[in-house]
Amino acid sequence: QSALTQPASVSGSPGQSITISCTGTSSDVGGYNYVSWYQQHPGKAPKLMIYDVSNRPSGVSNRFSGSKSGNTASLTISGLQAEDEADYYCSSYTSSSTLVFGTGTKVTVL
Amino acid sequence: QVQLVQSGSELKKPGASVKVSCKASGYTFTSYAMNWVRQAPGQGLEWMGWINTNTGNPTYAQGFTGRFVFSLDTSVSTAYLQISSLKAEDTAVYYCARDHDYGDLTFDYWGQGTLVTVSS
Numbered sequence: 001q002s003a004l005t006q007p008a009s010v011s012g013s014p015g016q017s018i019t020i021s022c023t024g025t026s027s028d029v030g031g032y033n034y035v036s037w038y039q040q041h042p043g044k045a046p047k048l049m050i051y052d053v054s055n056r057p058s059g060v061s062n063r064f065s066g067s068k069s070g071n072t073a074s075l076t077i078s079g080l081q082a083e084d085e086a087d088y089y090c091s092s093y094t095s096s097s098t099l100v101f102g103t104g105t106k107v108t109v110l
Numbered sequence: 111q112v113q114l115v116q117s118g119s120e121l122k123k124p125g126a127s128v129k130v131s132c133k134a135s136g137y138t139f140t141s142y143a144m145n146w147v148r149q150a151p152g153q154g155l156e157w158m159g160w161i162n163t164n165t166g167n168p169t170y171a172q173g174f175t176g177r178f179v180f181s182l183d184t185s186v187s188t189a190y191l192q193i194s195s196l197k198a199e200d201t202a203v204y205y206c207a208r209d210h211d212y213g214d215l216t217f218d219y220w221g222q223g224t225l226v227t228v229s230s
Binding site: 001003034036038040045046047048051052057089091093098099100101102103104 | 145154216222
């Protein structure tokens with residue numbers, strides 16, 4: 001199972017919106033509404049930000065939103081803040097009943 | 111509050127074995143599956159597999175069969191990851207992560223990570 005494809009880096013100025021893409025296949029992202037997004041700050045454990053494509057866990061800011069179209073899922077961060085600077089990973093359930101992560105995206109706040 | 115507390119960093123020689131623990135608290139251990147995730151230095155996340163905390167049945171992802179063993183001690187709400195015949199490429203941070211709903215492979219709580227360094 002190959003890793004899902006994410007852009008290596010995305011940047012934006014404070015207050016702007018950015019979108020991170022996560023491209024898979026019909027056997028993972030396109031086939032199931034089980035896409036999650038994780039935020040990871042340096043030296044820290046990942047944190048769940050979005051699950052089931054577009055659901056936010058309790059306590060996660062509503063500046064984070066998720067969507068999916070075909071084989072590509074997206075995470076949008078609106079009103080970008082300095083604290084949003086981190087690595088972001090998508091993940092998806094697969095047709096083999098396994099999980100695959102994305103390649104990861106480094107978000108830089110300019 | 112839910113917590114997953116992992117054992118400390120390990121330095122091992124090639125060919126040795128290591129056992130990482132993940133102690134859960136704040137919830138009923140057997141109500142949620144436990145997963146393991148590897149992150150090599152400067153690299154992304156890799157799902158290693160999961161263990162059914164009711165039956166103890168493990169499921170290993172491709173690339174994590176043979177030398178990797180998941181186990182449990184439900185009496186102390188602890189999951190274990192054992193790696194045998196360690197190689198330099200096993201150097202990584204290993205995380206335990208709890209399923210959000212049983213078997214949904216969405217991880218709502220994570221351990222702090224255990225760094226395993228394999229070096230002669």
